[in-house]
Amino acid sequence: DQQVKQNSPSLSVQEGRISILNCDYTNSMFDYFLWYKKYPAEGPTFLISISSIKDKNEDGRFTVFLNKSAKHLSLHIVPSQPGDSAVYFCAASASSNQFYFGTGTSLTVIP
Amino acid sequence: DARVTQTPRHKVTEMGQEVTMRCQPILGHNTVFWYRQTMMQGLELLAYFRNRAPLDDSGMPKDRFSAEMPDATLATLKIQPSEPRDSAVYFCASGLPYEQYFGPGTRLTVT
Numbered sequence: 188d189q190q191v192k193q194n195s196p197s198l199s200v201q202e203g204r205i206s207i208l209n210c211d212y213t214n215s216m217f218d219y220f221l222w223y224k225k226y227p228a229e230g231p232t233f234l235i236s237i238s239s240i241k242d243k244n245e246d247g248r249f250t251v252f253l254n255k256s257a258k259h260l261s262l263h264i265v266p267s268q269p270g271d272s273a274v275y276f277c278a279a280s281a282s283s284n285q286f287y288f289g290t291g292t293s294l295t296v297i298p
Numbered sequence: 299d300a301r302v303t304q305t306p307r308h309k310v311t312e313m314g315q316e317v318t319m320r321c322q323p324i325l326g327h328n329t330v331f332w333y334r335q336t337m338m339q340g341l342e343l344l345a346y347f348r349n350r351a352p353l354d355d356s357g358m359p360k361d362r363f364s365a366e367m368p369d370a371t372l373a374t375l376k377i378q379p380s381e382p383r384d385s386a387v388y389f390c391a392s393g394l395p396y397e398q399y400f401g402p403g404t405r406l407t408v409t
Binding site for chain 2: 189193219221223228229230231232233236276278280285286287288289290291
């Protein structure tokens with residue numbers, strides 16, 4: 188049973204526009220959330236995180252929003268660049284014991 | 299440039315054969331994770347260790363999978379006997395609480 192869900196397997200966005208990747212979770216005990224980025228033939232790399240005590244965290248072009256009541260988080264990339272084309276995984280943890288990952292969303296940024 | 303290494307990068311084997319995947323975590327990281335990436339499930343946690351002790355291996359099929367950390371510089375994941383449904387990319391990650399660094403993965407194909 189997937190505790191972390193990414194319902195959009197793929198997303199295409201024009202260069203310069205905003206990319207919004209969504210993630211839903213079911214476990215209300217999750218208190219830490221991360222986004223990873225994965226290029227083909229490489230392992231996932233950490234992108235950005237957010238603790239449940241916050242509702243927003245920003246790092247350059249990347250912003251993660253957390254809506255605890257809806258059990259929903261999203262990753263915004265502004266402006267999107269062709270190098271952002273990758274698979275994005277969200278992950279959630281309850282007190283850092285282990286991380287539950289979603290199935291990933293493949294982002295394509297069109298030049 | 300510290301990174302997690304995994305060997306082999308690719309493995310093709312016949313059903314019934316034993317497969318051993320190896321991982322060298324980043325020196326100083328006290329937690330090691332094994333994940334399997336499939337299209338349907340995304341990144342599934344198979345097992346994880348903290349300070350070389352197994353903490354959770356509930357994600358592994360116990361009858362055929364085993365994970366060990368013979369020392370702090372080596373983690374192994376074995377499948378015996380392998381089956382076609384085991385075909386996937388297997389990732390090792392090492393980390394500290396709330397930070398995980400992934401290796402490049404082992405792509406396993408069982409025919």
